[in-house]
Each structure stands twice: as C-alpha cells, then as structure tokens.
Amino acid sequence: MNKNDYAIRLEEKNDYRAVENLVREAFWNIYKPGCSEHYVMHVLRDDPAFISELDFVMEQDGRLIGQNMFMKTIIEADDGRVIDVLTMGPIGITPDLKRQGYGKALLDYSLEKAAKKGFGAVLFEGNIDFYGKSGFTYAREFGIRYHDLPEDADSSFFLCKELIPGYLDDVTGVYQTPQGYYVKDEDVEEFDKGFPAKEKLKLPGQIFG
Numbered sequence: 001m002n003k004n005d006y007a008i009r010l011e012e013k014n015d016y017r018a019v020e021n022l023v024r025e026a027f028w029n030i031y032k033p034g035c036s037e038h039y040v041m042h043v044l045r046d047d048p049a050f051i052s053e054l055d056f057v058m059e060q061d062g063r064l065i066g067q068n069m070f071m072k073t074i075i076e077a078d079d080g081r082v083i084d085v086l087t088m089g090p091i092g093i094t095p096d097l098k099r100q101g102y103g104k105a106l107l108d109y110s111l112e113k114a115a116k117k118g119f120g121a122v123l124f125e126g127n128i129d130f131y132g133k134s135g136f137t138y139a140r141e142f143g144i145r146y147h148d149l150p151e152d153a154d155s156s157f158f159l160c161k162e163l164i165p166g167y168l169d170d171v172t173g174v175y176q177t178p179q180g181y182y183v184k185d186e187d188v189e190e191f192d193k194g195f196p197a198k199e200k201l202k203l204p205g206q207i208f209g
Contacts, residue, residue: 005061007058010053019057020039023067034200056113066094066106068089068090084120091107125159142162144172146158
C-alpha cells in the first residue's frame with residue numbers, strides 16, 4: 001500500500017448498497033455464521049445519533065474498498081453527569097486488501113476528522129492488537145465500564161481513545177451503546193435476501209454461534 005493509491009471521501013446515498021455489500025463481504029463468517037453488520041449499517045444511517053459528516057468510504061481506482069462510520073452516544077457518569085462521546089463502526093476493508101495497511105489508514109484519517117470536529121473521545125468494541133496502533137487503550141484504564149457487563153467479566157474488548165487530551169479526566173461511569181446497534185436476527189435474515197447468496201459457515205474462533 002502507498003498513500004497515492006487510495007482516496008477517502010464521505011459516503012453518498014448512491015453508495016449505500018455497494019457499501020453494504022462491502023461490509024457484508026468483510027464480516028461474513030468472521031464473528032458468527034453469516035453476519036449482521038451490513039444490516040446494522042443500513043439501520044444506523046436513519047438513527048438520530050448517526051453523524052453523516054463522519055461517514056467515510058475508501059476508494060481505489062474507482063472501486064470501494066473500505067468504510068467507517070461514527071455515532072453519538074454517552075457515558076452516564078457516576079457523579080450524575082452525562083458525557084457526550086462517540087462510538088464507531090462497523091469499519092471494514094474488502095477481504096482481498098486486509099492486513100495491508102488500508103484499515104489503519106482509514107481509521108487514522110477518520111479519527112483525525114472526528115477530532116477536528118471537536119468530539120472528545122471514542123469508545124467501542126474491538127481488538128487492542130489492531131486498534132492499539134492508532135492510540136486506543138482499554139476503557140477500564142479511564143474508569144469507564146461497559147453497560148450490563150458483570151464486574152468480574154473480561155472487558156478487554158472495550159476500548160477507548162481520547163480525541164481531546166484530558167477529556168475523560170475525572171470521569172468514571174457507564175458507557176451506553178446506541179440502540180441502533182441492536183437488531184433482530186429475523187430482520188437481518190430478511191434484509192440479507194436482497195444480496196447474492198453466500199454460505200454460512202460455523203468456523204473456529206467465531207464469538208457467536
């Protein structure tokens with residue numbers, strides 16, 4: 001990968017179906033047989049928390065190869081305050097270009113744009129081995145807890161990055177995932193019928209059955 005062989009721009013309405021198919025290809029059989037991320041994206045675009053000016057696609061030679069999006073959400077602080085933050089994703093790269101640096105390039109670009117718009121922090125679920133390279137760390141280090149997660153449960157999936165240094169100083173509390181991320185399996189199945197047929201496989205390492 002080199003910086004001259006791709007471009008990043010805002011998603012447009014006429015991109016929607018192609019981007020949903022890109023996300024479907026990127027996540028198919030990764031976390032469970034099939035995937036739901038393409039439907040989640042479809043739903044989130046109509047959510048009041050969706051930030052259209054932070055909805056990015058990556059292109060290479062006119063071909064869509066990646067995307068990332070952000071949503072507004074909150075931390076319910078232990079002292080009663082409500083702290084505005086962002087969450088992110090799904091973020092995906094077309095399967096044939098994964099692990100070549102495109103994902104990090106898209107991530108770093110989109111985080112920079114979010115910071116320039118004055119947002120203070122991003123929290124979301126991800127793998128520290130990848131996202132740590134872009135400045136994310138465990139949210140527990142900031143004193144932020146994942147909603148509904150038992151105190152003794154593994155929270156290493158829950159990550160945080162301050163976009164404004166010190167934004168989360170003196171903040172402890174509970175992060176709330178936007179409701180738009182919760183979708184019904186039957187709705188996913190119905191939506192998926194509009195895409196080319198793909199085989200669902202149960203594979204080692206999948207988180208959900």
